[in-house]
Amino acid sequence: xxxxKGDDYHxxxxxxxxxxxxxxxxxxxxxxxxxxxxREKAAGFIPLETYLAKKKYKQLDxxxxxxxxxxxxxxxxxxxxxxxxxxxxxxxxxxxxxREELLTPEAxxxxxxxxxxxxxxxxxxxxxxxVQGTFLRQIRDLVSxxxxxxxxTKMDLLPKGCHVKDVAEWLSQYVQDKGLKPIGVVLASSKSxxxxxxxxxxxxxxxxxxxxxxxxxxxVGKSAFIRSLLKEMSSLRSANYDVGAARIRHKxxxxxxxxxxxxxxxxxxxxxxxxxxxxPGLHLEHRLIHMMVPSEVKAVLPRRxxxxxxxxxxxxxxxxxxxxxxxEGGEDFDHLDEMLDRSEGSxxxxxxxxxxxxxxxDVTSCPxxxxxxxxxxxxxxxxxxxxxxxxxxxxxxxxxxEEEDIGVLGGLWGTTEESIEAGEGAVAGDPEEDxxxxxxxxxxxxxxxxxxPVSGRKADLIERLRASLPAPAATAIADGDGDGDDxxxxxxxxxxxxxxxxxxxxxxxxxxxxxxxxxxxxTIQPIVDICVSGVPGWVTLCAKPSREPIDIxxxxxxxxxxxxxxxxxxxxxxx
Numbered sequence: 001x002x003x004x005k006g007d008d009y010h011x012x013x014x015x016x017x018x019x020x021x022x023x024x025x026x027x028x029x030x031x032x033x034x035x036x037x038x039r040e041k042a043a044g045f046i047p048l049e050t051y052l053a054k055k056k057y058k059q060l061d062x063x064x065x066x067x068x069x070x071x072x073x074x075x076x077x078x079x080x081x082x083x084x085x086x087x088x089x090x091x092x093x094x095x096x097x098x099r100e101e102l103l104t105p106e107a108x109x110x111x112x113x114x115x116x117x118x119x120x121x122x123x124x125x126x127x128x129x130x131v132q133g134t135f136l137r138q139i140r141d142l143v144s145x146x147x148x149x150x151x152x153t154k155m156d157l158l159p160k161g162c163h164v165k166d167v168a169e170w171l172s173q174y175v176q177d178k179g180l181k182p183i184g185v186v187l188a189s190s191k192s193x194x195x196x197x198x199x200x201x202x203x204x205x206x207x208x209x210x211x212x213x214x215x216x217x218x219x220v221g222k223s224a225f226i227r228s229l230l231k232e233m234s235s236l237r238s239a240n241y242d243v244g245a246a247r248i249r250h251k252x253x254x255x256x257x258x259x260x261x262x263x264x265x266x267x268x269x270x271x272x273x274x275x276x277x278x279x280p281g282l283h284l285e286h287r288l289i290h291m292m293v294p295s296e297v298k299a300v301l302p303r304r305x306x307x308x309x310x311x312x313x314x315x316x317x318x319x320x321x322x323x324x325x326x327x328e329g330g331e332d333f334d335h336l337d338e339m340l341d342r343s344e345g346s347x348x349x350x351x352x353x354x355x356x357x358x359x360x361x362d363v364t365s366c367p368x369x370x371x372x373x374x375x376x377x378x379x380x381x382x383x384x385x386x387x388x389x390x391x392x393x394x395x396x397x398x399x400x401x402e403e404e405d406i407g408v409l410g411g412l413w414g415t416t417e418e419s420i421e422a423g424e425g426a427v428a429g430d431p432e433e434d435x436x437x438x439x440x441x442x443x444x445x446x447x448x449x450x451x452x453p454v455s456g457r458k459a460d461l462i463e464r465l466r467a468s469l470p471a472p473a474a475t476a477i478a479d480g481d482g483d484g485d486d487x488x489x490x491x492x493x494x495x496x497x498x499x500x501x502x503x504x505x506x507x508x509x510x511x512x513x514x515x516x517x518x519x520x521x522x523t524i525q526p527i528v529d530i531c532v533s534g535v536p537g538w539v540t541l542c543a544k545p546s547r548e549p550i551d552i553x554x555x556x557x558x559x560x561x562x563x564x565x566x567x568x569x570x571x572x573x574x575x
Contacts, residue, residue: 024051026060030068030253031079032263032278035060042101043067043079043262062250071255074459076294080105080218080259080283083291083496103262105283111264112142112215112279120277121207122148123199125216125225128187129157129306131171132563133287133533134217137178142215149202150175150182153221156189157302157536159375159570166569174565190224190254193232199225200232200240211275218281219289219301223261224254226278230269244271252278256298258289286561288358288534292496300356300493302377302536308570309375312384314349315368321386348548350387353539356380358493358560359532360503361539362387362553367513369524369544375568376537496557503555507562511550513543526567530554533561540567 026035033044037051044065046054054060070077081102122143127134131152139148152171155164164187172185184202188195203212214222232238233245252265261280269276283290289297349368353361356379363370364387374382438446443461444454452464497503511528522544530539532554541550554562 025055026063027263027265028063028065028068029061029250029265030064030071031261032252032265032280033065033067033079034263035063035065039101040066043103064250064253068253068260071253071257071260072457072459074462076255076257076298078102078257078259078294079262080108082259082283082285083500103259105285108259108262108280109282112282115213115264115277115279116142116144118146118211118213120146120211120213121203122146123151123203123212123214123225124148124182125151125153125214125220125222126171126175127217127220127536128152128154128167128171129302129536130287130531130534131174132531132565133284133535133561134220135175135178136215136217136282139180139215143213146210146213147206148180148182149199149206150180150185151199151225152185152187153216153225154189154191154302155187155194156192157305159306159308162568162570170566170569188225188228190221190228193228196225196228196232197238197240200229200238203229204240207270207274209272209274211277212269213277213279215279216281217287218258218283219256220281221254222281223252223278226267226276227251227254229276230267233269242269242271245269256301257294258297259283284533285559286533288493288532288557288560290534291500291557291560292493296493296496299379300377300536304378306375306377306537308373308540309382311353311372311374311382312351313371314351314363314366315370317351317384317386318349318368352385352388354381354383354385355532355539356382356493356535357497358503358535358556360388360555361530362555364551364553365548366550366552367543367546367548369546370550371524371542373526373540373542374537375540376535380535380537500557500559503557505558505560505562506553506555508553509551509564511541511552511564513546513549515545529565529567531563531565532556533563538565538568 024035024037027033028035028044028046031043035046035051036042036044037046037048039045045067046063046065050063051060054063064072067077067079079102081104120143122139124136124139125134136142150171152167155167158167168185168187171187172182175182175185183206186195186199186202188199190196214226216222230245230248230251233240233242234248235241248267248269251267253260259281261278263280265278267276267278289300292300348365349363349370350365351363353363353372353374355361355374355376358380361372363372374380376382440458440461443458443465446465447454447461454461456464509530513527514525524542524544527541527543527550530541530552541552543550556562
């Protein structure tokens, strides 16, 4: 009698073995991570059924991993294990088991070292809003003797009044002073497409059959630049047209999240031979954005051109202090000249400036003509105070929870308990959470009600709607007249700074004034820029020629680099 095969037999036929992680093939075209189907929280993950279907039809080069899909929709999904992904206070941006799935900065650097022996034209991208933080001083260790073209990105975010020629000459001189001799300097903007054609022309002229390697620090805009470069090279109307670039349909993903690209992405963009490589951004520990949690990074990054603001001068603060003493009956100053004489004899003026939640500048002594011009984003609140004598390195754990909350916000950043309760300093109508939680249909309805275009992906709709929101109330930072920056929220680094122990790192500078030029003895001139690595923008010290130095102390979270440089070339402030 013939045996009848039961249901268990048929079930066994339907069971297939999931491929091992080492057996999967292909990389995500968006970030370069190896495709895998086991670890849902790790980069490169795609559902098993998607992987099998793409593999069957030989389309593994057309797969976008789950993480990249989230990034394309405006989510901030970490891919690199840096300080910002650790548990911060009562906030856990990335769970411990999820953090184990992240790549390390060392792993990314090893990928770049593997490209060192290639014969290539190197495009070193430098963020113009953070030149000190993104220029790679040890670039020769990564690219050997290959020719280097410097590309200054985010030109659209520079303050109004910047001239292309002046900025290009300034950047060229800066990199040469650091010991690098590039074959050229190009300024570009992936958003406005400014300079992209010139960059493509320089690549075409200097490539000479070599590969093209695009490298830079994390978040300088490498993937966005490559997308714009490929678009330029795909245009039939462009003198840089290349059939190879026109054939590329799947381009790297660009997002606000530092560390979007996790692997080297080869793009066969040249019909005559050679490969265009998008590479992972280097995570430099001295940059502020690698200390922040993802939500803070998104709040700090600029979306509009940086704006210069003149803070209340140390002399003004001194006069206010002397006037207050006179009102209290302690001293009597009959004439302004007497006030000047006494202040000059006691070391000049002094002041403390709080820049957002991430930096404090103590001007301990300076000439009376000294001005500080803060060029930065609207989320970085600027506040001028009389010189503070407190020690910002005090351990917050030594205070009660209530004292800590008020002390850090009030003592370190000049915010009072009453102003916090009243909501002062918060962004009115912050669109980040609400807009991203809306559906595409809801977003389009809001756009239609505002007579705005409704085309594009969800990320485009959100960005368009954010740009249409009314500006928050202004906070008084320009000589106390109230005509200044938009009031920021408390998410411009506060969480991470507190977790790092506050503004513990202090770096002292004594800046000697330059000699007076004939005819400019009474003119206020820019002396030097103060730069905090990873902060978009800079602070320019300005003063009249004087024999008296400017002594300052810059306090930042530990590990964050502070440096001085020649003033950035723009002239929009009238003194």
